[in-house]
Structure formats: structure tokens, C-alpha cells
Amino acid sequence: xxxxxxxxxxxxxxxxxxxxxxxxxxxxxxxxxxxxxxxxxxxxxxxxxxxxxxxxxxxxxxxxxxxxxxxxxxxxxxxxxxxxxxxxxxxxxxxxxxxxxxxxxxxxxxxxxxxxxxxxxxxxxxxxxxxxxxxxxxxxxxxxxxxxxxxxxxxxxxxxxxxxxxxxxxxxxxxxxxxxxxxxxxxxxxxxxxxxxxxxxxxxxxxxxxxxxxxxxxxxxxxxxxxxxxxxxxxxxxxxxxxxxxxxxxxxxxxxxxxxxxxxxxxxxxxxxxxxxxxxxxxxxxxxxxxxxxxxxxxxxxxxxxxxxxxxxxxxxxxxxxxxxxxxxxxxxxxxxx
Amino acid sequence: xxxxxxxxxxxxxxxxxxxxxxxxxxxxxxxxxxxxxxxxxxxxxxxxxxxxxxxxxxxxxxxxxxxxxxxxxxxxxxxxxxxxxxxxxxxxxxxxxxxxxxxxxxxxxxxxxxxxxxxxxxxx
Numbered sequence: 001x002x003x004x005x006x007x008x009x010x011x012x013x014x015x016x017x018x019x020x021x022x023x024x025x026x027x028x029x030x031x032x033x034x035x036x037x038x039x040x041x042x043x044x045x046x047x048x049x050x051x052x053x054x055x056x057x058x059x060x061x062x063x064x065x066x067x068x069x070x071x072x073x074x075x076x077x078x079x080x081x082x083x084x085x086x087x088x089x090x091x092x093x094x095x096x097x098x099x100x101x102x103x104x105x106x107x108x109x110x111x112x113x114x115x116x117x118x119x120x121x122x123x124x125x126x127x128x129x130x131x132x133x134x135x136x137x138x139x140x141x142x143x144x145x146x147x148x149x150x151x152x153x154x155x156x157x158x159x160x161x162x163x164x165x166x167x168x169x170x171x172x173x174x175x176x177x178x179x180x181x182x183x184x185x186x187x188x189x190x191x192x193x194x195x196x197x198x199x200x201x202x203x204x205x206x207x208x209x210x211x212x213x214x215x216x217x218x219x220x221x222x223x224x225x226x227x228x229x230x231x232x233x234x235x236x237x238x239x240x241x242x243x244x245x246x247x248x249x250x251x252x253x254x255x256x257x258x259x260x261x262x263x264x265x266x267x268x269x270x271x272x273x274x275x276x277x278x279x280x281x282x283x284x285x286x287x288x289x290x291x292x293x294x295x296x297x298x299x300x301x302x303x304x305x306x307x308x309x310x311x312x313x314x315x316x317x318x319x320x321x322x323x324x325x326x327x328x329x330x331x332x333x334x335x336x337x338x
Numbered sequence: 339x340x341x342x343x344x345x346x347x348x349x350x351x352x353x354x355x356x357x358x359x360x361x362x363x364x365x366x367x368x369x370x371x372x373x374x375x376x377x378x379x380x381x382x383x384x385x386x387x388x389x390x391x392x393x394x395x396x397x398x399x400x401x402x403x404x405x406x407x408x409x410x411x412x413x414x415x416x417x418x419x420x421x422x423x424x425x426x427x428x429x430x431x432x433x434x435x436x437x438x439x440x441x442x443x444x445x446x447x448x449x450x451x452x453x454x455x456x457x458x459x460x461x462x
Contacts, residue, residue, distance in 0.1 A: 023453070029424045029441045036437075040457060126422070193459050200459040220462030226412030226430035229462075241462035247427065275461060 024049035030060045031068075031173055032126070033197030037180065040191040052187045056180045060196065063179060066091055067172040069117060069165060075157075076166050080117070084162025087151065095152055097282075101171055104286045105147035108302065112290035113262040117165025118144045125258040130249035132256060138265035145262050169258075174240060174285025177201040181281070194281075198246075200239040201281045207235025209279060210310060210328055220245075221336070222273040222314055222321065229273070229314065229321075230335040238281030242288040243273040261293045270295030272321065273314040276303070277329070283309065300324055373434050373451035375413050377406060380444045389413060389432065389449060399443030406447060413447060415440065433460075 024046060025038040037053045044052070066075045075090040082088045104112045118141045122133040133141075149160035159166070173196045180194040181201040190205040193215060204214035212235025221227040222245050244267065248257035261268040274292045278284040287309060291299035296313050303311040303326045310328040314321050325333050343351075377385035377395060385395050385406075393408040402419035412430040415438055425440035434451035 025435060027437050027439055029422075029439050032422055033424055034428050034439060191457075193457065195459060198461045200461050202459060204457075215457040215459055218458060218460045220429075220460065222462070225414070226410060226432050228460075239459065239461050243462055246462075273462065 024053065026050065026053045026057075028057055030057070031064045031176060031196060033173070034195075035060055035197075036193075036195040037184075038193045038195075039184070039189055040193075041189050044189060052184065052189060055187070056183055056194070059179055059183050060176045063093075063172065063176040066094060067097075067168045067175075069167050076168060079157045079159060080165045083159035083164040087153075087156040087158035089155055090157050092155060094157065095155060097168065097171060097175055098150060098152055098157060098166075100282065101168070101286065102147050102150060102152070104171075104290055108290045108294060110147065110262055111293040112170060112286055113145055113147045114166050114168055114171065115145050115147050115150065115159070115164055116260055116262045117167035118163060119260055119262075119265045120167050120169070120258070121165065123256070123258070123260065125247045125249070130251060130256070132251055133265075142262075142265045145265075170242075170289035171282060171286045173197060173199045174238060174281040174283070177238065177281035177285075198241055199281055199285050200237075202234055202237050202239070204236050209234055209237040209277060209308070210332060211235060217277075219273075219275050219312065221338075224338065227338075228336045229323075230312075230333055232277075232329060232333045234277060238278050238284035239275065240281065240284035240288040241273060241275040242292040245272070259289060259292050268293045268295070271299070271313050271315040273312075274299065275312040277310045279308045287311075296324060300326065373411075373432075373449050375408055376448045376450055378446045378448070389451075397445065399440065399445050401442050404440060404443055404445055413438070413449065415447070418443065433458075436460075 022042045023038055023040050027034060027036045037056050039049045068074045069076045069080060071077045072081055075094045079088045101114045122137060122141055144161055144164045151158040177194045177196050177199050178201060181203045184192045184203060192203045194201040202215045207214045213233035214235045216231055216233055217239055218228045218231045219241060221229045222243050242259055244257035248255050257267045259268050271292055274288045276284045276288040291302060291311060294302055296315055299313055303309055310326045312323060312325055312329060314323045373389040375387055375389050376383055377397060379397050384397055387393055390411050395406040397404050404415060405417040407414055407416045412432040414430040415425040418425050418440060420440055420442035425438055428438045431438055431449060434449050435453045436449050438447040
């Protein structure tokens with residue numbers, strides 16, 4: 001009897017399944033990319049979940065309307081229009097984000113700079129016809145790039161030089177993800193992932209960044225579309241990747257991508273992809289751009305000396321890719337087979 | 339009659355236990371086979387097929403032709419004439435639950451199938 005009992009137990013064990021995850025997932029487009037919100041919370045019903053996600057979509061739309069530089073009526077658009085002429089009254093959110101951006105600029109000696117807008121416009125990565133701007137044009141536009149020429153007070157922004165342009169493409173999506181996560185928390189959601197064009201906000205109650213294993217994060221392969229370079233697990237965290245494969249064009253056999261080094265006016269060349277894990281998505285977004293521009297040596301040094309930040313840097317070595325992990329990701333990253 | 343386990347019983351137990359543990363890890367992998375791609379235009383399904391079939395699909399949206407490529411177990415919009423081209427820049431997708439959206443053309447491409455029983459985010 002005892003023997004039969006053991007066998008029955010094993011057979012029953014075989015038939016068991018892990019409890020399936022209840023999830024509500026919705027997608028849309030926002031901020032010139034895709035937006036996906038997934039709520040994992042058995043206490044949130046479908047109707048309630050959909051209403052919450054609608055609110056998140058609306059919040060991201062609101063931030064887009066404030067931060068886009070493609071509309072003259074947005075806060076950023078109005079500041080750009082008034083560059084060199086007058087200061088502009090803006091939302092406290094924009095002042096907060098520009099203060100943060102200036103902090104990242106100062107700590108990287110200008111490798112991250114939201115005044116890179118005139119050069120980004122000249123490259124026109126969103127356009128249909130792609131031309132490499134002339135050297136003289138780049139040289140001219142570089143004179144307009146300097147975060148120290150942003151004058152901030154509590155509710156106003158002034159760009160000192162005529163022709164300057166803010167471009168928050170390296171930080172605003174992360175901020176929108178953080179605002180979305182904050183909203184989800186306010187609605188009582190205990191677990192969720194917000195994905196705005198690969199800028200991820202993982203909210204998992206009671207967990208913390210790399211100390212936890214709530215979610216698996218897959219990193220897209222920089223050179224093989226549809227495959228993944230590797231993965232690691234996180235708890236509540238912000239994750240962002242900057243890659244030379246995300247927005248680019250190829251002219252005369254040369255890849256020109258959208259991550260511009262403010263010091264040269266040309267795409268940064270040392271690495272092909274940087275993934276950052278931080279405590280929030282705003283930091284992850286800005287730092288992935290900054291570390292990409294800093295390159296593998298200075299970039300990794302920056303990651304290592306910044307508390308709460310970890311990262312993966314990938315670069316080309318001949319025909320293959322090499323990579324380096326920050327100390328906190330060592331032993332936690334799993335490389336996929338190419 | 340005795341309650342003692344024989345060698346054959348122990349072998350059977352080991353095999354069943356290994357199968358049980360192994361199935362936890364392979365289930366998600368096996369679930370990724372046989373995903374279905376559904377293309378919806380203005381909320382109407384205009385194409386449905388297997389993600390593992392090599393296929394080029396062209397649909398006529400409000401902003402002209404949208405060319406969709408299903409290749410190597412992935413799907414992508416490879417050409418669109420919409421203004422912002424978010425759909426093209428979304429790149430290749432290959433996981434159940436993922437989708438590609440073109441708002442101007444009111445086009446949605448969904449990958450249907452058993453979603454892996456894991457919490458997963460994709461960056462890059």
C-alpha cells in the first residue's frame with residue numbers, strides 16, 4: 001500500500017501545473033513608439049484593470065504633450081521658439097526634469113545634453129530621405145549645444161542662445177514610465193510592467209532591483225533581429241537600453257544612428273548597445289544614453305561609481321560582439337546562444 | 339506481500355520525478371511553437387497564419403500599403419507609408435502576447451498563443 005501511495009503521489013505531482021498568472025495587457029502607441037502596460041494582480045478585475053490602463057495611457061499622452069519638441073504648443077516647443085528671446089512659463093514637471101537632466105550633464109561633462117536638439121534635427125532620423133549633414137553645418141550647430149545655457153527657475157525656462165533647441169528624447173520616456181508606475185501604485189496595483197519603447201518600469205510590491213527575481217528581462221540582440229542577446233532577473237526597477245540599431249540609416253556602407261555625441265555632433269561610435277538597471281526608469285533612460293556616449297571604459301567607470309545603477313555594455317570586436325557587465329550584474333546575466 | 343521498493347520502482351520514481359521537474363522548465367519553451375499571427379485592419383481580421391510560415395502580407399491602410407514580413411518565426415512591418423512609422427521601428431516580434439501597432443493605419447498585428455507562465459519584459 002505504501003508503495004502504491006508513493007507512486008500515486010508522484011503521478012499527481014506530474015499532473016500539477018504552476019498556477020497561471022492572471023494578467024491584463026494592453027498596447028498602444030505614444031511618444032513616437034509603442035506603449036504596453038501589463039497588470040499582474042489577481043485582485044484587479046478585467047474592467048477595473050482596463051480602466052486603470054486607460055488612465056496610464058492618458059497620463060503618457062499628457063506627458064507627451066508637455067515634452068514633445070515636435071509641437072510649438074508644448075512646453076518644450078514654446079521654450080524652443082523663445083530661445084534667445086525670453087524666458088517661458090512652464091510646468092513644474094519640466095523644470096524638475098530639466099534640473100535632473102542638467103545634473104546628469106554635469107556629472108558626465110556634457111556627454112548627456114538635452115540641448116543637442118539642433119544637431120538631432122539636422123540628422124533627421126525620423127525622416128524618409130536620409131542625408132549626412134555637412135561638417136560645416138555640424139560645426140555651426142555644435143555652438144548651440146551647451147546645457148549650461150539653460151536658465152531655470154522654479155517655473156520658467158530660458159535658453160540663452162537663439163537657435164537652441166531642447167530635445168528630451170533621452171530622458172522623457174523614462175519619466176513617462178515612472179509617472180505611469182506611480183499612477184498604477186496610486187490605483188492600488190501591486191504588480192505591473194510598463195514598457196514604453198523598451199524603457200521598462202517593473203513594479204513588484206515588496207521587491208527591489210537586482211536583489212529580487214520577480215521579472216525576467218530580455219535584451220534584444222543588437223545585430224540579429226528577433227533574437228535576444230541575454231537576460232537577467234529584477235524586482236522593482238527601471239530598465240533601459242540605448243542601441244545603435246534602434247533608429248539609424250546606412251549611407252555608403254556606414255551606419256549612422258540616433259545617439260549623438262554632443263561633443264562631436266556625430267553618432268557615438270565606441271559601443272553598439274548599453275542596458276542600464278536603476279531604481280527608476282528616468283535614471284535608466286538618461287544613463288543608458290550617457291553611458292553609450294561615454295563609451296565602454298568611461299561608461300563602465302561611471303556605472304561602477306554610481307550607487308543603485310548596474311549595466312551591460314556591448315561592442316563590436318571584428319565580426320562578433322563582446323560585452324562587459326558591471327559588478328552587480330555579474331553572475332545574474334544569462335547570455336543567449338547566438 | 340511486501341512494502342519494500344524494488345530497483346524497478348526506484349528507477350520509475352526517478353524517471354517520473356525528472357519528467358515532472360523537466361516539464362516545469364520545458365513547458366514555456368514548447369509553448370512558443372505554433373504561434374499564430376493575426377493582422378487586424380480597422381478591428382477586422384484580414385490575415386491569420388502560423389508564425390513559422392514564411393510569408394509576405396500586404397494590406398491597404400488609410401495611408402497606403404503596409405508590407406508585413408513573417409520570417410524565421412518573427413513578424414515585422416517592413417514598409418509603411420504612415421507619417422511616424424512607429425510600426426516599422428517596432429522591429430521584429432516573436433513572443434506570444436506581443437503586438438505591432440500602426441495608429442494612423444488603424445492596423446494591429448498580434449501574436450497569439452499560450453503566453454509563457456513567466457513575468458517578462460523586453461528592452462532594446
